[in-house]
Amino acid sequence: MNHYDAIIIGAGFSGLYQLHFLRENLGLNVKILETADNVGGTWFWNRYPGSRCDTESKAYTYYFSKELYEDWNWSERYPTQPEIEKYLNYVCDKLDLRKDIEFQTKVTDLIYDNERKTWTTLTNNKEKFSSKFIISAVGCLSYANMPVIPNKNKFQGEIYHTGDWPKIEPELANKNIGIIGTGSTGIQVIPEVAKLAKKLTVFQRTPNYSVPANNYKLTQNQKNQANIDFHKSKELMFQHRGGHPWTHSHISAKATEVTKRNALYEKAWANGGLSFRDTFSDLSIDADSNLTASQFIINKIKKIIKNPDTAAMLTDFDHPFGSKRPPIDTNYYETFNRKNVDLINIRKDPIKSFKTNGITTEKNDYELEVLIFATGFDALTGTLLNMNIIGDNNISLKNIWQTGPKTNLGLLVPNFPNLFLITGPGSPAVLTNMPRAIEQHVEWIGNCIKYMLKNDYDSIQTTVEAADDWTENVQEAVKDNFFLSAKHSWYLGGNIPGKPKIFIPYAGGLNKYREICDLVAQNDYRGCIFTKTT
Numbered sequence: 001m002n003h004y005d006a007i008i009i010g011a012g013f014s015g016l017y018q019l020h021f022l023r024e025n026l027g028l029n030v031k032i033l034e035t036a037d038n039v040g041g042t043w044f045w046n047r048y049p050g051s052r053c054d055t056e057s058k059a060y061t062y063y064f065s066k067e068l069y070e071d072w073n074w075s076e077r078y079p080t081q082p083e084i085e086k087y088l089n090y091v092c093d094k095l096d097l098r099k100d101i102e103f104q105t106k107v108t109d110l111i112y113d114n115e116r117k118t119w120t121t122l123t124n125n126k127e128k129f130s131s132k133f134i135i136s137a138v139g140c141l142s143y144a145n146m147p148v149i150p151n152k153n154k155f156q157g158e159i160y161h162t163g164d165w166p167k168i169e170p171e172l173a174n175k176n177i178g179i180i181g182t183g184s185t186g187i188q189v190i191p192e193v194a195k196l197a198k199k200l201t202v203f204q205r206t207p208n209y210s211v212p213a214n215n216y217k218l219t220q221n222q223k224n225q226a227n228i229d230f231h232k233s234k235e236l237m238f239q240h241r242g243g244h245p246w247t248h249s250h251i252s253a254k255a256t257e258v259t260k261r262n263a264l265y266e267k268a269w270a271n272g273g274l275s276f277r278d279t280f281s282d283l284s285i286d287a288d289s290n291l292t293a294s295q296f297i298i299n300k301i302k303k304i305i306k307n308p309d310t311a312a313m314l315t316d317f318d319h320p321f322g323s324k325r326p327p328i329d330t331n332y333y334e335t336f337n338r339k340n341v342d343l344i345n346i347r348k349d350p351i352k353s354f355k356t357n358g359i360t361t362e363k364n365d366y367e368l369e370v371l372i373f374a375t376g377f378d379a380l381t382g383t384l385l386n387m388n389i390i391g392d393n394n395i396s397l398k399n400i401w402q403t404g405p406k407t408n409l410g411l412l413v414p415n416f417p418n419l420f421l422i423t424g425p426g427s428p429a430v431l432t433n434m435p436r437a438i439e440q441h442v443e444w445i446g447n448c449i450k451y452m453l454k455n456d457y458d459s460i461q462t463t464v465e466a467a468d469d470w471t472e473n474v475q476e477a478v479k480d481n482f483f484l485s486a487k488h489s490w491y492l493g494g495n496i497p498g499k500p501k502i503f504i505p506y507a508g509g510l511n512k513y514r515e516i517c518d519l520v521a522q523n524d525y526r527g528c529i530f531t532k533t534t
């Protein structure tokens with residue numbers, strides 16, 4: 001059995017940087033185990049037409065090395081999936097990471113031996129590894145949510161999930177295609193598939209507020225400027241609660257005079273992107289202010305959509321703006337003006353079952369050759385709980401998280417010594433520009449291991465009390481926010497039948513979170529117990 005200092009699970013943004021950090025800064029012997037046949041993580045699997053990051057390329061990139069940053073040229077304001085995949089391959093090769101990654105290897109079991117203070121890792125290839133540390137870099141949105149629709153085996157067409165899109169592009173041209181789901185992914189894939197399909201039927205359960213991306217090709221001048229602004233952008237992201245390179249508004253929407261308010265919304269709409277939600281300071285906490293944003297977007301949608309029935313369906317909101325992850329789009333609403341696109345409200349007419357050549361709803365039949373599920377993920381806990389993780393005293397993660405995940409800082413779990421989670425439940429990650437949260441987590445974990453080596457500690461474990469406190473903190477941080485009002489949201493586990501309905505990420509902001517993590521480290525990892533073999 002091969003032994004490593006650390007095994008990292010996953011070769012996406014998190015795993016690659018963690019490998020580099022532990023190898024270069026601490027000289028550890030590290031191995032990444034990765035299910036896919038190449039690097040990319042989320043950006044390996046989500047290769048559906050139109051797949052693109054919502055965060056701007058100049059920010060959605062590693063900042064731990066200025067050289068890496070300057071040597072890579074993004075071509076558009078928002079990076080496409082193929083370009084992000086290429087970028088991660090470039091990083092992997094530039095830092096010579098590939099030799100320490102084993103691809104096509106899915107971790108099935110992790111078992112801790114308290115006597116030896118060692119983890120055993122089992123894989124689908126029947127391999128066995130041992131290591132002192134396990135670092136989960138499995139991603140937050142990596143376990144596809146495939147709703148169960150009866151009679152699936154009767155359907156003679158093709159079925160795809162956007163989160164598990166085949167490497168060989170399916171032939172979609174001139175086909176009758178259905179798409180279920182209108183989240184961030186549906187909003188990206190729908191306009192692209194509409195261009196290819198003979199007919200596209202979109203099955204919508206809940207409409208989504210989308211803001212234009214206003215994507216564009218980057219000029220050489222803009223690329224040069226991004227390099228000049230490296231430190232400035234880094235500082236802005238450091239200060240921003242979501243890790244984005246802009247400043248927060250300090251103006252209340254409801255307190256702003258209506259003409260000025262609309263002018264600010266118009267400006268933000270024209271600029272496009274995720275910063276729209278930061279136009280005012282109180283959109284996520286004040287109902288009247290939030291209504292001004294919702295109403296602004298509803299008016300925009302109604303102006304774009306020609307068919308009033310379709311416009312009504314696209315604006316029939318049951319949740320406040322921003323309570324679900326706000327998507328951004330390129331021609332999403334315009335797509336519904338195409339003759340080959342139909343929108344179906346499956347809240348009023350739910351899907352009943354598959355049939356040989358399509359699906360049936362309670363009131364209708366739809367003929368389909370291809371059905372695409374853009375139905376999201378069992379987010380934040382799905383992939384972790386799909387592995388058999390057994391900690392101290394034979395405790396199973398699945399069992400102790402039955403009523404919801406409990407972690408300290410999203411990084412450590414009581415009873416699971418020497419197991420670190422990157423972007424785990426209780427981390428702010430999914431509410432932020434992910435690479436900023438990932439870099440913070442990777443560095444915190446790396447420095448914690450460094451501290452252990454310096455002190456000859458052979459295990460670290462968070463206390464139950466510290467994890468209980470942090471879990472309370474997570475609930476406290478969200479209590480005034482509209483996040484809690486979107487009942488189907490994956491932030492709350494609301495999209496997965498049977499999943500505990502608990503708000504999972506930390507909503508207090510990455511800037512505040514970083515300060516808390518730093519304080520814990522400065523206080524000798526307060527809330528953690530170390531052991532030393534004498």
Ligand code: NA7
Pocket residue numbers: 141145147148180181182183184185186204205206325346374375376377488489490495
């Ligand atoms: P999301 O945001 O979870 O969206 C999934 C969509 O699929 C959403 O419209 C759901 O409707 C719909 N859905 C989910 N389950 C069903 C079933 N059973 N029947 C019908 N419709 C369903 O996932 P995305 O992939 O779009 O985005 C995930 C994140 O990726 C995103 O937030 C970014 O961070 C990147 P619902 O709203 O639940 O009624």
